[in-house]
Amino acid sequence: MKHFKGFVIKEFYHIFRDRRTLAILFIMPIIQMLLFGYVVTNEIKDAKIGILDHSQDVVTRKITDKLASSGYFIITKVLSNETEIEDCFRKGTVKEVVVFEPDFAIKLERDNKASIHLIADASDANTANLIVNYTSAIVNDYVTKENKTVTIPMQIGIESRMLYNEELKGVYMFVPGTMALILILISALLTSVSIVREKELGTMEILLASPLRPLQIIIGKVMPYAVLSFVNVITILLLSNFVFGLPIQGSILLLLLECMLFIILSLSLGIFISTSTNSQQTAMMISMMGLMLPAIMLSGFIYPLENMPLILQWICHINPSTYFIIIVKNIMLKGLGIMSVWKETLVLLGMIVFFITMSVRKFKIRLE
Amino acid sequence: MSERETIITVSHLVKKFGDFTANDDLNFEVYKGEIFGFLGANGAGKTTAIKILCGLSKPTSGNATIAGFDVYTQKDDIKNSIGYMSQKFSLYEDLTVTENIRFFAGIYGMTRKDIKIKTQQLLAKLELEDSAKKLIKDLPLGWRQKLAFSIAIVHSPKIVFLDEPTGGVDPITRRQFWNQIYEAAAEGVTVFVTTHYMDEAEYCDRVSIMVDGKIAALDTPQGLKQTFEAESMNEVFIKLARVAVNN
Amino acid sequence: MRTILFILQKEFLQIRRNRAMIPIIFIAPIIQLFIMVNAATLEMKNISICIVDNDLSSTSRQLTNKFSSSPFFKVTGNTFDMNEARLQIESNKAQMVLNIPAGFEKRLVRENKAEVQMLFNAINGTVAGIGNAYANQIMMGYNREVIAKWIGISKNMPTMKTIEPIPSFWYNPDMNYKIYMVPAILVILVTIMGMLLASMNIVREKEMGTIEQINVTPIKKIHFVIGKLVPFYLIALFMLSFGLTIGKLVFNVPFVGNLGMLFAVACVYLLTVQGIGLLISNSANTQQQAMFVSFFFMIVFIMMSGIFTPTDSMPQWAQIINYFNPIAYFMKLIRMILLKGSEFHDIYKDFMILLGYGVVMITLAVMRYKKVSN
Numbered sequence: 001m002k003h004f005k006g007f008v009i010k011e012f013y014h015i016f017r018d019r020r021t022l023a024i025l026f027i028m029p030i031i032q033m034l035l036f037g038y039v040v041t042n043e044i045k046d047a048k049i050g051i052l053d054h055s056q057d058v059v060t061r062k063i064t065d066k067l068a069s070s071g072y073f074i075i076t077k078v079l080s081n082e083t084e085i086e087d088c089f090r091k092g093t094v095k096e097v098v099v100f101e102p103d104f105a106i107k108l109e110r111d112n113k114a115s116i117h118l119i120a121d122a123s124d125a126n127t128a129n130l131i132v133n134y135t136s137a138i139v140n141d142y143v144t145k146e147n148k149t150v151t152i153p154m155q156i157g158i159e160s161r162m163l164y165n166e167e168l169k170g171v172y173m174f175v176p177g178t179m180a181l182i183l184i185l186i187s188a189l190l191t192s193v194s195i196v197r198e199k200e201l202g203t204m205e206i207l208l209a210s211p212l213r214p215l216q217i218i219i220g221k222v223m224p225y226a227v228l229s230f231v232n233v234i235t236i237l238l239l240s241n242f243v244f245g246l247p248i249q250g251s252i253l254l255l256l257l258e259c260m261l262f263i264i265l266s267l268s269l270g271i272f273i274s275t276s277t278n279s280q281q282t283a284m285m286i287s288m289m290g291l292m293l294p295a296i297m298l299s300g301f302i303y304p305l306e307n308m309p310l311i312l313q314w315i316c317h318i319n320p321s322t323y324f325i326i327i328v329k330n331i332m333l334k335g336l337g338i339m340s341v342w343k344e345t346l347v348l349l350g351m352i353v354f355f356i357t358m359s360v361r362k363f364k365i366r367l368e
Numbered sequence: 369m370s371e372r373e374t375i376i377t378v379s380h381l382v383k384k385f386g387d388f389t390a391n392d393d394l395n396f397e398v399y400k401g402e403i404f405g406f407l408g409a410n411g412a413g414k415t416t417a418i419k420i421l422c423g424l425s426k427p428t429s430g431n432a433t434i435a436g437f438d439v440y441t442q443k444d445d446i447k448n449s450i451g452y453m454s455q456k457f458s459l460y461e462d463l464t465v466t467e468n469i470r471f472f473a474g475i476y477g478m479t480r481k482d483i484k485i486k487t488q489q490l491l492a493k494l495e496l497e498d499s500a501k502k503l504i505k506d507l508p509l510g511w512r513q514k515l516a517f518s519i520a521i522v523h524s525p526k527i528v529f530l531d532e533p534t535g536g537v538d539p540i541t542r543r544q545f546w547n548q549i550y551e552a553a554a555e556g557v558t559v560f561v562t563t564h565y566m567d568e569a570e571y572c573d574r575v576s577i578m579v580d581g582k583i584a585a586l587d588t589p590q591g592l593k594q595t596f597e598a599e600s601m602n603e604v605f606i607k608l609a610r611v612a613v614n615n
Numbered sequence: 616m617r618t619i620l621f622i623l624q625k626e627f628l629q630i631r632r633n634r635a636m637i638p639i640i641f642i643a644p645i646i647q648l649f650i651m652v653n654a655a656t657l658e659m660k661n662i663s664i665c666i667v668d669n670d671l672s673s674t675s676r677q678l679t680n681k682f683s684s685s686p687f688f689k690v691t692g693n694t695f696d697m698n699e700a701r702l703q704i705e706s707n708k709a710q711m712v713l714n715i716p717a718g719f720e721k722r723l724v725r726e727n728k729a730e731v732q733m734l735f736n737a738i739n740g741t742v743a744g745i746g747n748a749y750a751n752q753i754m755m756g757y758n759r760e761v762i763a764k765w766i767g768i769s770k771n772m773p774t775m776k777t778i779e780p781i782p783s784f785w786y787n788p789d790m791n792y793k794i795y796m797v798p799a800i801l802v803i804l805v806t807i808m809g810m811l812l813a814s815m816n817i818v819r820e821k822e823m824g825t826i827e828q829i830n831v832t833p834i835k836k837i838h839f840v841i842g843k844l845v846p847f848y849l850i851a852l853f854m855l856s857f858g859l860t861i862g863k864l865v866f867n868v869p870f871v872g873n874l875g876m877l878f879a880v881a882c883v884y885l886l887t888v889q890g891i892g893l894l895i896s897n898s899a900n901t902q903q904q905a906m907f908v909s910f911f912f913m914i915v916f917i918m919m920s921g922i923f924t925p926t927d928s929m930p931q932w933a934q935i936i937n938y939f940n941p942i943a944y945f946m947k948l949i950r951m952i953l954l955k956g957s958e959f960h961d962i963y964k965d966f967m968i969l970l971g972y973g974v975v976m977i978t979l980a981v982m983r984y985k986k987v988s989n
Contacts, residue, residue: 422831423831424830424831444833447831447832447833448833450831452828452831454824454827454828456824456827458824458825458827458828459825459828460625460629460825461823462628462629462632462633463625463628463629463632467625467628470621470624471621471622471624471625472832474617474618474620474621474624475618475621475622475832475833475834476832476833477617477618477833503632529831
C-alpha cells in the first residue's frame with residue numbers, strides 16, 4: 001500500500017508539473033462552452049444579403065427596410081441587374097439576393113398579388129434554407145399586417161409550447177454534449193496515450209517489475225485523469241448555471257454519480273485502447289476516430305439520431321456518449337429521477353464490465 | 369608521450385548554468401589515437417563537458433579546440449570530424465540495419481557508391497549479413513550496441529565520443545565492445561569515452577577523473593594507482609570521492 | 616541538398632513502417648467522410664409525434680392524417696390522455712405532441728375559431744424550432760383547405776393580398792447538404808496531417824532520444840526541418856486528392872471550379888499549418904504535449920471556421936478572431952472554388968492573406984526552431 005501511495009503521488013506530480021497541458025486541461029471546457037454558447041449556433045444573424053429592386057416603389061422600400069431592421073440580415077449590396085448576382089455569390093459577398101419584380105406595388109394593388117424572387121447561394125444548403133425561410137416569414141408578416149382589416153373565417157389557432165427550454169436556447173443542447181466530449185477527451189484519449197507512452201519508452205517494464213501489482217499500476221496511472229475529469233464536470237456545471245443560466249432540475253447527487261460512472265467507463269475505454277496498441281500515434285488515432293468523432297457526431301450532441309442513415313444509428317447505439325447524453329438531459333434538464341435513466345445506466349455499467357474484462361484478458365496474455 | 373600530436377585541447381573551460389558551475393576550469397589534452405577515459409560520478413559534469421566538445425553547447429568561458437577547430441566558431445567543422453554514440457540508443461528502431469547505415473553515412477556526405485561498399489564491409493565485419501533487413505528493435509541489445517558504434521565511425525571521423533556506451537549490457541558484450549574500441553584506436557581513431565565501470569577504466573590509455581565539476585586526477589591507470597597507492601581503479605575512484613565528500 | 620534526400624528517404628521509410636499511418640492515410644478519410652457527411656444534417660425527417668385527439672371529428676381526423684402522411688413526421692403514439700403524452704416526451708418516445716381538444720370542430724364552425732396545442736421537446740432548440748415551423752406549415756395549409764371547403768375559395772379570398780416568395784437555390788437545387796460537408800472534412804483531414812501529425816513526428820525524435828544523435832551530425836537545422844515537413848506536406852496533398860476522388864465518386868460533389876487553383880490554395884494553406892505545427896513541436900517535449908496543444912487549437916479553430924454554421928452570424932469578436940484563423944480561410948475558399956466555381960479574381964484577397972500568413976508562420980517557426988535547438 002505504501003508503494004502504491006507513492007506511485008499515485010508520482011503520477012499526480014508528473015501531470016501537475018507540466019503547467020501548459022494542465023492549463024489547457026482546465027481551460028478547454030471553458031473555451032468549448034463559450035464556443036458552443038456564442039459561436040456555433042444554428043441561428044441566423046446578420047446574414048449578408050443583396051437587394052435587386054426592379055420596382056423601386058413604396059412597398060418594396062418598406063419590405064427592404066423591414067428586412068434590414070429584422071436583425072437577421074444586413075443588406076451589403078444593392079444590385080442593378082441580374083447579371084451581377086453570379087458575381088456576388090462567387091465572391092461570397094452575399095448569401096441571398098431578394099429580387100422585386102417590376103411594378104411590384106401596382107400589381108399588389110391591382111391583382112392583390114405580387115411575387116418576390118429569393119435567390120439563395122445554396123452551396124450551404126442548411127443556411128440557404130434558413131435564410132429563405134426567414135425572408136419569407138418577414139414578407140408574410142408584412143402582408144398579414146396589411147391584411148389586418150380583412151377578417152379570416154374559421155381560423156385554427158396554434159398554441160405551441162416549448163417544453164424544458166422555452167426560449168430555444170442552444171445551451172440546453174451543448175452542455176450534455178460538451179460534458180461527454182471533455183470526459184472522453186481527458187479520461188479516454190489522454191489516459192490511453194499516457195499508458196502507451198510508458199510502453200513505447202520501455203518504462204512500463206520497469207513498473208511491472210516493481211512490487212506494485214498490475215492493477216495498482218493501472219489505477220495509479222488513471223487516478224489523476226479521473227480527478228481532472230471530475231473537476232471539469234464541476235466547471236461545466238458551474239458555467240452552465242452562472243453564465244448561461246441553465247439550472248439543474250434534478251438531483252445533483254445523482255447527476256454527479258452518473259458523471260462518475262461515465263468517467264470510469266471512459267477510463268476503462270482508455271485502458272482498453274492502450275492494451276491494444278504500442279504506439280502513441282496509433283492510440284491517439286484510435287481514440288480520435290473511435291471515440292471523439294462519435295462523441296461529437298454520433299451521439300445526439302449536435303445532430304439528432306433520427307435523421308441519420310440506419311447504419312449510423314446502429315453505431316450511435318453502441319456509442320457510450322449517446323447513453324450518457326440521454327442521462328444528463330433527463331436528470332439535468334427534465335428533472336427526472338433514476339427511474340427514467342436506469343436502462344441507460346445499466347448499459348454504461350455493462351460496458352465498463354466488458355471493457356475491463358477485455359483489458360485484463362489482453363494484459364494477462366501480454367504478461368504470459 | 370608529450371611529443372605525440374594533440375587532437376583535443378581544453379584550457380580553462382568553464383560552463384555555468386545560472387549559479388551552478390557544471391565544469392570548473394577544465395584543462396587537459398587528448399592525443400591522437402589514444403583511448404581517453406573520462407570518468408566521474410553521476411552529476412560530476414561529464415555529459416556537460418562532452419556536449420561542449422561535440423559542439424552542442426557553448427562554454428561560458430575558456431577555450432577548446434577539437435581536431436584543430438574552435439568550439440565557439442567552427443561547430444560545423446567539428447561535427448564533420450567527430451562521431452558520437454550516447455548511452456541512450458541513437459539508432460532508429462523502426463529502420464533496418466542497412467537503412468540506419470545508409471542514413472547516417474548519407475548525412476555525413478558519403479556517396480551512394482561508397483555507402484554500398486561500406487555497408488557490405490560493416491555487415492561482414494559484424495557478422496550481421498543475415499540480419500541486414502531486420503529492424504533495429506528486433507536485434508538483441510549487444511548487437512545494437514556494436515552496430516551503433518560502427519555507425520558512429522562509419523564516416524571515419526578523427527575522434528569518436530562515447531558517452532557511457534556500455535550501460536546496461538552484460539560483461540561478455542562489454543568485452544566484445546571494447547575489442548571494437550581497440551580496433552578503432554588501432555586504425556588511428558581517437559576514442560574519448562565516459563564510463564562509470566571502473567574495470568573499463570583499466571582499458572584506457574589515460575584516464576581523467578572528474579569530481580564536482582573539476583578534474584581531480586589525470587594519468588595512465590598505472591600512474592593513478594601508484595599515486596593513490598591503490599590496487600585497482602575502483603579504489604582510486606573511491607579515495608577521490610571520499611576526499612570530495614570530506615571537503 | 617543531398618542531405619535532405621537522405622532525410623526524406625528515412626522519413627518516408629519510417630512513415631511506411633508506422634502501422635498507424637496507413638490506416639490514417641487511407642481509412643480515416645473514408646470513415647470521416649462517411650460519418651460526418653451523413654450525420655451532419657439538420658434536414659428533419661421523421662419527427663416522432665404523439666397525437667392526442669379528443670375531438671374525434673372528421674376535421675380532427677383529417678388534420679391528424681396530414682401529419683401522418685407528411686414525410687417530416689412519424690406518428691409514434693395515440694392517446695387520449697395528456698399526461699400519458701407528456702410521459703412520451705419525457706421518455707424520448709416522442710419529440711412533439713399534437714393535442715386536439717374535444718369540441719374542436721364545433722368551435723371552428725360555430726365560433727369561427729378553434730385552438731390546437733402543440734408541445735415540443737425543446738432541449739434541442741434548433742430541432743424544436745424546425746419542427747414547429749413544419750407543423751405550422753401543415754396547420755396553415757390545412758386551414759386554407761378547410762376554409763376553401765366550407766366557404767369556397769372564390770368569394771372571400773380575392774380581398775386578401777398575397778406576396779408570393781419564389782425561392783431559387785443556386786449551385787445546389789437539390790439542397791444537398793452533403794456536398795457542403797465534403798470539402799469541410801477534407802480541410803480537417805489536411806489540417807490533421809499537416810499540423811497534428813507533423814508536430815508529433817518532430818517531437819517523437821526528441822522523446823526517443825534520436826534527436827541527440829542528429830544534433831552531433833553536420834545536418835543543418837533547416838535541412839532537418841525540411842526533411843520532417845515535406846513528407847507530411849506531400850501526404851496531406853495526396854489525402855486531399857484521395858478525398859476529392861471519393862467526394863466525386865461517392866457523394867457526387869460538383870467540381871465547378873478550377874482544381875489547379877484549389878491545389879494552389881491548399882499548398883499555401885499547408886505552409887501556415889505546418890508553421891503552426893512546427894511552433895508547437897518546439898515547445899513540446901513529449902508527443903502527448905504536442906498532441907494536446909495541437910488538438911486544442913484545432914478544435915477551437917475548426918469550430919470557429921464556419922464548418923457547421925456560417926461565420927457571418929458569429930459575434931463580432933469571433934469574426935475578428937477568424938481573421939487570424941487559417942482554417943476559416945481554407946474552409947471558405949475550398950467551398951467557393953469547388954461548389955461555385957469562384958475564379959482567382961474572386962478569391963484574390965483571401966488568397967493573398969493566406970499566402971502572407973503562410974510565409975510569416977513558416978519563417979517564424981523555422982527561425983524559432985533554430986533558436987530553441989541551439
